Amino acid sequence: xxxxxxxxxxxxxxxxxxEELTFFxxxxxxxxxxxxxxxxxxxxxxxxxMTDQExxxxxxxxxxxxxxxxxxxxxxxxxxxxxxxxxGDKVTLVLCxxxxxxxxxxAKMSGRGLGYTGGTIDKLESIPGFKVDLTExxxxxxxxxxxxxxxxxxxxxxxxxxxxxxxRDVTSTVSIIPLIASSIMSKKLACNADVILIDxxxxxxxxxxxxxxxxALARLLCKLGRCHNKAVICLLSNMDQPLGYAIGNALEVKxxxxxxxxxxxxxxxxxxxxxxxxxIGPINKITEEEARDLVFKQLNNGxxxxxxxxxxxxxxxxxxxxxxxxKIISIKSDRSGYINQIDSxxxxxxxxxxxxxxxxxxxxxxxxxGIVSSKKxxxxxxxxxxxxxxxxxxxxxxxxxxxxxxxxxNQLRETQPVIYGIIK
Ligand code: URA
Numbered sequence: 001x002x003x004x005x006x007x008x009x010x011x012x013x014x015x016x017x018x019e020e021l022t023f024f025x026x027x028x029x030x031x032x033x034x035x036x037x038x039x040x041x042x043x044x045x046x047x048x049x050m051t052d053q054e055x056x057x058x059x060x061x062x063x064x065x066x067x068x069x070x071x072x073x074x075x076x077x078x079x080x081x082x083x084x085x086x087x088g089d090k091v092t093l094v095l096c097x098x099x100x101x102x103x104x105x106x107a108k109m110s111g112r113g114l115g116y117t118g119g120t121i122d123k124l125e126s127i128p129g130f131k132v133d134l135t136e137x138x139x140x141x142x143x144x145x146x147x148x149x150x151x152x153x154x155x156x157x158x159x160x161x162x163x164x165x166x167x168r169d170v171t172s173t174v175s176i177i178p179l180i181a182s183s184i185m186s187k188k189l190a191c192n193a194d195v196i197l198i199d200x201x202x203x204x205x206x207x208x209x210x211x212x213x214x215x216a217l218a219r220l221l222c223k224l225g226r227c228h229n230k231a232v233i234c235l236l237s238n239m240d241q242p243l244g245y246a247i248g249n250a251l252e253v254k255x256x257x258x259x260x261x262x263x264x265x266x267x268x269x270x271x272x273x274x275x276x277x278x279x280i281g282p283i284n285k286i287t288e289e290e291a292r293d294l295v296f297k298q299l300n301n302g303x304x305x306x307x308x309x310x311x312x313x314x315x316x317x318x319x320x321x322x323x324x325x326x327k328i329i330s331i332k333s334d335r336s337g338y339i340n341q342i343d344s345x346x347x348x349x350x351x352x353x354x355x356x357x358x359x360x361x362x363x364x365x366x367x368x369x370g371i372v373s374s375k376k377x378x379x380x381x382x383x384x385x386x387x388x389x390x391x392x393x394x395x396x397x398x399x400x401x402x403x404x405x406x407x408x409x410n411q412l413r414e415t416q417p418v419i420y421g422i423i424k
Pocket of ligand 1: 179183
């Protein structure tokens with residue numbers, strides 16, 4: 001096959017065959033197809049799109065580029081959860097132990113922060129002693145012993161996605177629906193769970209900036225799951241402001257603990273409860289309302305939190321030693337009015353500048369720092385009233401930049417829901 005002919009075909013908006021996509025991806029992994037040739041193909045896809053058939057073929061070739069987890073070694077229904085990336089997104093930390101407390105097996109490989117978004121592995125690593133690099137043997141033993149494990153990938157899953165994603169990141173080809181769908185689903189299919197929950201974030205801090213695009217992505221994710229007989233449930237949720245109040249690793253773990261103790265912020269709770277209800281209802285053959293009651297009960301009776309503690313202890317973490325910085329700066333509002341918007345992408349980037357995330361590969365993460373908002377969209381703030389708190393150590397940030405993340409007006413604009421919908 002001819003490399004240039006394939007690029008040319010896509011440049012002209014034609015549909016690539018399974019053989020052509022397989023040749024191209026495998027050639028790229030072998031080094032026979034160069035970065036600049038893959039970049040050209042990615043840009044042609046960005047401009048001309050891909051049919052669902054092409055996306056299915058691309059997903060399959062990426063999935064088969066690496067190992068596939070043998071989940072038959074896990075006894076019971078295995079569930080995986082993914083988020084398309086958000087700010088203050090700690091849903092995994094609450095939802096996974098909650099579902100595990102119902103006996104559902106959570107076998108999850110998670111990633112680190114990407115760009116301005118945080119990663120579950122970084123958050124868990126803020127708990128002193130918590131081991132994120134489990135061997136395959138440890139991974140399976142833990143999930144069979146206590147029903148929940150979250151680790152960095154310990155197998156060479158989806159080699160194609162790692163190499164292609166790195167190139168997409170530097171060629172402005174990230175926010176393309178078929179490329180995002182094949183990237184997410186090839187990774188999730190390689191983890192081989194029976195049920196895959198995907199939180200598709202929508203808004204100024206998300207990859208999907210509008211609901212129509214988020215719906216299109218969700219439909220495609222579900223379709224790719226169906227091709228592999230996997231139940232995929234997508235929840236579309238609002239990322240026009242950070243989720244909950246806390247941004248930053250240890251701060252987010254603390255907020256997750258409060259939520260697991262029945263004391264969490266309402267937006268985080270709403271997403272967790274909805275996702276859990278959608279799983280618990282059908283499994284127990286009960287109505288949505290009954291499932292919802294069960295979920296709340298499990299949050300309020302301490303069982304979900306006990307499962308979280310058991311999970312953290314099993315992976316070596318010591319919650320007693322979880323600490324956030326004691327250097328706290330209170331930032332006051334320079335105006336009075338209603339908070340109509342919070343630029344979550346910018347807040348996420350500012351939290352990273354404080355050290356909560358990396359600027360370069362060589363940087364180390366400061367787990368104790370971050371930003372805690374005192375207000376949410378829709379709240380009223382008085383001049384000189386606290387808008388947020390900074391938890392800092394060595395690094396600091398520009399306060400005017402921080403204040404510019406908040407749009408404060410005299411009139412309250414219509415507020416958006418936390419959950420936009422479910423697509424299965
Ligand atoms: N998350 C992924 O895993 N892949 C993408 O392409 C975008 C978000």
